[in-house]
Amino acid sequence: MSHVTKKPVLILGGSGVVGRHTAKTLRRLHPDLPLAIGARDLDRAGALAKELGHATAAKIDLDRPDLGLPADAAFSAVVTLLKDETLNSAKYAQSRGLPYIAFSDWIFEMGPLVARYVHAPASAPILFLGHILGGTSTLSTLHFAKELRRVDSIELAVVLDEDDVGGPSAQGDFERVEKAVSSYLLRKEGKWHWATEADARGPIKDAAGAELAARGLSVFDTLSLATATGAPSVRVDMAIRPKASRAPGKGISHEIIVELHGEKNDGTVGTIRHEIVYGIGHSESSAWGAALAVERLLGLAGGPPVEAGLHFPERLLDPAYVVERIKEFGARVKRA
Ligand SMILES: NC(=O)c1ccc[n+]([C@@H]2O[C@H](COP(=O)([O-])OP(=O)(O)OC[C@H]3O[C@@H](n4cnc5c(N)ncnc54)[C@H](OP(=O)(O)O)[C@@H]3O)[C@@H](O)[C@H]2O)c1
16 A cells, blocks of 8 residues: 555545445455544444544534644545535645545536636546446446447436435435426537426336336436537436335345447447346445545556546546446346
């Protein structure tokens, strides 16, 4: 391990639903990587730190530019697994040259962090990771897209269980989004377009063949996938599976459905469909994405430490590596 990563990774929100899975995934990938679990409730964060080993707890005050941390505190990265409306956590990372992950932004609210970057572009690597399932859905889609030499359209859908709502912060984020915007951004026939009623997608067929009503989402995946593939039409939707339709004795699960249309490498034109079924709640698979991003930013996998800049996950992580990792963690990938 390099001298940089001997300093702990500060995980803000590390004791939350996503946070504890992120910490545990990092611990599994890097048994010696020091972690600092940041939150308001020090008892809860401390109990997790004890369970993890090589970890401490840090009481966080987001209203303060120093986050309430001691002046001599030193970290290797700042991972913000909550919506930091002050952006003090980003400012803290930039002023110390530390890689920073923003996990809770939607497309329409990226402006403030972009402004922070524009005013200090050389200070630190900043990664937008508000993507579905912590960027792993976009990376998986790009892996599947290698079967095509021209991508005409991408339809990515996430199917969540009715009970799979995450912790209070995640629920608060959904409420904020509902209040802030009534539309969603998509790429339509070569143009960026805020959806109208006419753009509503028909029902999504889940991996078990059930049809579920869909609604569009303004997530970073739309930006990443359209820009990376050049596809003129890209959309991301979500469907909720009612509790009543869960098979008896089965726990919550979620899945993503990826439909790609275009010219295949053999010259034929058609649609390919992939399904990824997780068999767990979405907070856990999202945490895999956060953990893979941390190890990449620090240079613990996939290349040297990432340099200062504004980043999307598909510019840093290898799609094949991500698909292999999520399969190893338990995701089932099927070409339908
Ligand atoms: N990009 C993705 O794929 C993805 C997927 C799922 C969720 N998310 C986002 O991830 C975030 C976390 O979701 P979650 O389900 O883990 O929520 P959660 O269980 O409520 O966790 C929130 C964490 O943040 C801490 N926290 C909350 N407010 C704080 C504050 N003002 N100062 C310091 N710490 C604070 C909480 O601890 P204390 O209460 O002790 O402070 C807890 O550790 C949400 O913003 C959600 O929207 C993103």
